[in-house]
Amino acid sequence: MEMLRVAPSYPRLDDLKQRAQASGPVRVGVVYPCETGALAATIAASDLGFIDPVLIGPGALIRRIAAENGLDLGKLMIIEADDPLDAARRGVALAGAGEVGALMKGSLHTDELLGAVVARDSPLRMGRRTSHVFWFDCPAYHKPLMLTDAVVNIAPGLMEKADIVRNAIDLAHRLGNPKPKVAILAAVETVNPALPSTIDAASLCKMADRGQITGAVLDGPLGFDNAVSLTSATTKGIISLVAGEPDILVVPNLDAGNSLYKSLVYLGGAACAGLVLGARVPIILTSRADSVQARVASCALAALAASPRPN
Incomplete structure (x- = not known):
C-alpha cells in the first residue's frame, strides 16, 4: 500500500520572506542570467519585492530566453556583457561602486563568479x-x-x-x-x-x-x-x-x-x-538543480543580509 505523502509547511520560511518584504528590496546584480530557471527566479523575487534586479549579460540572448518562456522582463535594466567572465567582472565593479547591494549567480560557473569576487584587484575583498x-x-x-x-x-x-x-x-x-x-x-x-x-x-x-x-x-x-x-x-x-x-x-x-x-x-x-x-556584498549562489522556491528564498535571505544590522 502506497503511503500518502503530506507536503510540509514552512512557517519559518514564510516569516523570512515577510521580513524581507518589510525590509524593502535590495538592488541585485544578476550575473549572466542566460537560462530559464535563473531568469524566472529573478522575476519572481522581483515581483515579491525582495530584489530590484539589474541583469548583466548579452541583452539579445536574455530577451530571447524571456520571450521563448513567456517571462515578462518589464522595465528591468540590462547591462551589456559579452560573456560570463565579462559579466562577472562588470557585476563585481557595480558592487564595488555601491550600485548594487548584492550579486546573484545566473547560468555561469561558480568559479567564474567567485574568481572575479576574490581576484587580487577586486573591490569586494575584505581580508x-x-x-x-x-x-x-x-x-x-x-x-x-x-x-x-x-x-x-x-x-x-x-x-x-x-x-x-x-x-x-x-x-x-x-x-x-x-x-x-x-x-x-x-x-x-x-x-x-x-x-x-x-x-x-x-x-x-x-x-x-x-x-x-x-x-x-x-x-x-x-x-x-x-x-x-x-x-x-x-x-x-x-x-x-x-x-x-x-x-x-x-x-x-x-x-x-x-x-x-x-x-x-x-x-x-x-x-x-x-x-x-565574507565579501563586501552577499552573493546568491544558486545551482541549476535548485527549485525556483530555493532561488527566491535565497533572494529573501540576501535582502535581509544586505540590510543595516539591527541595534
Missing part, C-alpha cells in the same frame, strides 16, 4: 575568507538552522574555519539573533589527536573564550546527534549550552557539509536558502 551558509526551515527542528560550509571551502584549516564561523555569526546577527549558538561538528564529541576535526573544534571554542571569535556561544567538538538532540547529549554525559539548541552547525569539510545539506533537503524535507559571505 576574510569567503564561505557559504545555508539557512534551513527543517520540519523536524524547532527553529531556523544554518549550516556552513557545504559549498565553497573544500578542506579548510583552523584559521579558515574561524572566518567561516565569523561569517555565519554575522548573518545570524543580521537576521536578528544577537547571540547565536554554534555547534562545531566532528565524528565524535571528544578531542582525539587522530581526528584533526576535533582539534580544530576545540581550538575554535578556545578562540571564542579569548575573544578572537565574538558574538556567539560556541561548543565543540560535538557529534551531529548530540549537537541537535539534548537527549543524546544528556545520555552521553555532555554538559553544553549549545547541545539541542544550535542555531549554526559548522562542518569539518565540504564532503561532510554537502552530504548533510542534501540529507536535510531530500530526506528531511527541509526548505533552504543560501548565500556566500
